[in-house]
Amino acid sequence: MKTVLSTKILSPSQKELFLNSGLGLVEYNALDIEFLDVSIPLHHENYIFTSKNSVKAFLRHSKNSKISDFKSFCVGEKTKAILEQNGLNVIKNVENASDLADFIVKNHKNEEFLFLCGNMRREELPEILSKNNIRYTEIExxxxxxxxxxxxxxxDGLLFFSPSGIKSYTKGNSLSKKLVFCIGNTTASEAKKYTDQIIIANKPTVENVLVQAIKHLKKHD
Structure with a gap:
């Protein structure tokens, strides 16, 4: 039986999608997330979220606050979903951080933002905002x-959902000549350092990574 390795633990419905295909699955979390004990100001009007974890960090700090008035700008469908589930108003959702920065520069030039991020955040968004004199505060x-x-x-295939996941995997394993399925272009750019057998999801969702892997591996049975 062909077997794939997922570098994150899948939800029951995601797992089912995979196991129904007749492929074997091994899964583990290549990354650990630690939420920091930082003070997140709640007097801003505009908040930038580039990951689900930044939303989770925000929600931990804003439990008893009226957050429905805040305007959110985010990256990724899952990030948007968790914001809306918690009553936040999503002004703009895009697939990558540089597109979000471009939108803010074009449409919200005179406003001020709070950007919540992790220690491995990419440079594009803060660079574009700074270059265009957008006022923002960044909190890790x-x-x-x-x-x-x-x-x-x-x-037979490896599933990656972030550049950090690839960095983690390659600390103990080789990716040379391996077939990898990536959630998006930034993850694929990291994978290109190790292999040229890369398939990128059509949409940057976990489900689409699984669909690509199933389609490809069943086709080449």
Whole structure:
């Protein structure tokens, strides 16, 4: 049986999608998230979230506050979903951080923002905002720690959901000539350092990564 390795623990419905296909699945969390004990000001009008973890950090600090008046600008469908589930108003949702920065520069030039991020956040968004004199405060609200694990077996495909996940995996394993499925272009850019067998999801969702892996591996049975 063909087997894939997922570098994050999947939800029951995601797992079902995979196991119904007749493929084997091994899963583990390549990353550990640590929420930091920082003070997150709640007097801003505009908040930037580039990951689900930044939203989770925000929600931990705003339990008893009226947050429905805040305007949110975010990256990713899952980030948008968790914001809306918690009553936040999403003004703009895009698939990558540089597109979000461009939108803010074009449409909200005279406003002020709070950008919540992790220690491994990418440079594009703050660089674009700074270059265009957008006023923003950046707060590191969580840390991503690599949680490397060595696998003494080979897999028919590897599923990656962030550049950090690849960094974690390659600490204990080789990616040379391996077939990898990536959630988006930034993850694929990291994978290109190790392999040229890369398939990128059509949409940056976990489900689409799974669909691509199932489609590809069943086709080449």
């Amino acid at each position: 609200a969580y840390k991503t720690h690599l949680a490397p694990r060595t696998f003494n077996r080979s897999f």
